[in-house]
Amino acid sequence: MKSQGNAVRSAQMAPTTVDEIAERIWLSIAERRLRPGMRLKEAELAEIFGVSRARIRQVLTALERDGLVKTEANKGAIVAEPSAEEARDIFHIRREVEQRVLARLIGHLDAEKLLDLFAHVAKERVANATNDQREIIKLSGGFHLMLAEMAGADFLWGMMRDLVSRTSLITAAFRDSDKYNCGPDEHEELLMHLKNGDLQKAQHAMVHHLEHVENELKLSGNPELARSLKDALL
Amino acid sequence: MKSQGNAVRSAQMAPTTVDEIAERIWLSIAERRLRPGMRLKEAELAEIFGVSRARIRQVLTALERDGLVKTEANKGAIVAEPSAEEARDIFHIRREVEQRVLARLIGHLDAEKLLDLFAHVAKERVANATNDQREIIKLSGGFHLMLAEMAGADFLWGMMRDLVSRTSLITAAFRDSDKYNCGPDEHEELLMHLKNGDLQKAQHAMVHHLEHVENELKLSGNPELARSLKDALL
DNA sequence: GTCGACATTATTGTCGACAATAACGCTTCT
DNA sequence: AGAAGCGTTATTGTCGACAATAATGTCGAC
Known part of the structure; x- marks a missing residue:
C-alpha cells in the first residue's frame, strides 16, 4: 500500500x-x-527539497489529511496545534480502531505474517539499542500500520495511518521527557497473545499499551499550556 | 468549516x-x-463542469480522502467499491465516533444550538414530505455533521465527514429498497435526550439509530454479491 | 488464425508562468 | 505619536502546455 519502490532511495537519497x-x-x-x-x-519547502511547488502542494494536502498541518485558504500551512482535548479524542478513537484491527487480523493470521511481525519488533530493539530516534519513530508507527495492513482492511488501515500521524504530533507536543514510549516490549507481548490466538488478551494488551503512551503525556490541567509560545503572545 | 460562501450559488448555479x-x-x-x-x-469531468483539469484533480483527491473514489497511479480514478466487511468496519467505528461526539457535545450545548438542531430536523421532514431525494441525503448527513461541529472537536468532525461519506456510498451499494433510513424521527428522539441532558440515553439512541440503518442493508451472505458486475466477469 | 512486437492514441502526471490575494511598510494627516 | 490609506512585496491559487505512462489498435511472422 505504501510506496516501497526503492527502499534504498528512501533511506539514503534526498527525498x-x-x-x-x-x-x-x-x-x-x-x-x-x-x-x-x-x-x-x-516556495521555501520547494527550495529545500529541490522540487516544484506543485509537488510540495501535494505533500501539504497529504499532511493535512493526516492531521499534521493545518492550511487556511490564501494563508498557507502551519504545523497543526492539537489541543489536549483533541489528543484525548484521538487516543479514545485509536483504542477502538486498534481493537477492531486485531479482531479482523486474528482470523487470517498465518505463521509467515507472525514471523514478519516478530522481525519488526527485533528491528525496533536494534533502533532502541543504538538510540536512533528517527528509526525508532518510523518503526513504532510502522508496527501498528503493519497490523492493519495484514488485517486486509483498507478502511482501518487508512484510519490507522491518520491516527498514527496524529499520535506522533501529540506525543511531540505534550511529552516532557525525550523517551519514546511506544516500545518493543509491549509490542512483543501483544504478539504473544496473537500467536496464541487469544483475541481478548491481545486487545487488552493493546489498550493497556495505548493507555501507557497516553499517560506519559502532560494532558492534565490547563489544555493550552503545552501549546506554542506564539499563541500566548499574540 | 464548510464552504458556506453564497449558499445561493451552491443551490442554483452549476458547481x-x-x-x-x-x-x-x-x-x-x-x-x-x-x-x-x-x-x-x-478530462471528462473537466468538460462536464466547465473547469480546468487541475481543479478536477483536487476534487478527486478530496473524494479519495473521504473514501468515495479510489485512484491508482497512472491509471485514474473509479468510484470506490466497498466490501461488506469494510461496510461493517465503517459502521463499527462510526458508532464509537458518534458516541464520542455526543459526550463532547453535551457539555456545552446551549438553547440556541438545540433550536438549530430541531430546525434542521424540521427541514428533514419537509424533504421527506416532498420526496426530494437529493435534499434528504444532504440533510441526513448534515445532521450528524452538525452535531460534530457543535461539539467543537475538529478531529471528530473530520472523522465524521469521512464516515458520513463512506456510509452514503455503502448505503448506495448495499441497500435494496429505495427508502433512505437515516430519518428525522430517530434524529428527533436523540435530540430529546440531549435536551434532557441524558448522555446515556442519547448515546443509546444513536447506536440504535445506526444499527437500524446498518440492518436495512444486505451485508449478509456472500460479501461480493452486491458489487459491480465488472469484477464478476474479470 | 494467433501471438507478439510495434505504432498510435488516450489518459494521467508534472511543471513553469501568470493571476489573485494577503501581508508589510511607507506616507500623510490629525 | 497613532491611525488610516495606499503602494509594494511576498505568498498562495489557477491554468494551459508539455512529458510520461498506460491502453488500444495494427501489422507481420509463424
Missing part, C-alpha cells in the same frame, strides 16, 4: 517523491524539529 | 468550486447515478 517528502516532514515534526504553529511556506 | 463539485459527485454516488467501479476521467 523527492510526494511520499518521501511527506515522511520527512512527519519525522521532523515527531522529532520536535518542527514545532506546532510553525509556518510552512511552499 | 464550480472544488467543494461544490465534490458535493455534486458525492450526491450522484449516493443517488446511485454513479455506481461503484465506474471510471471517472479527469
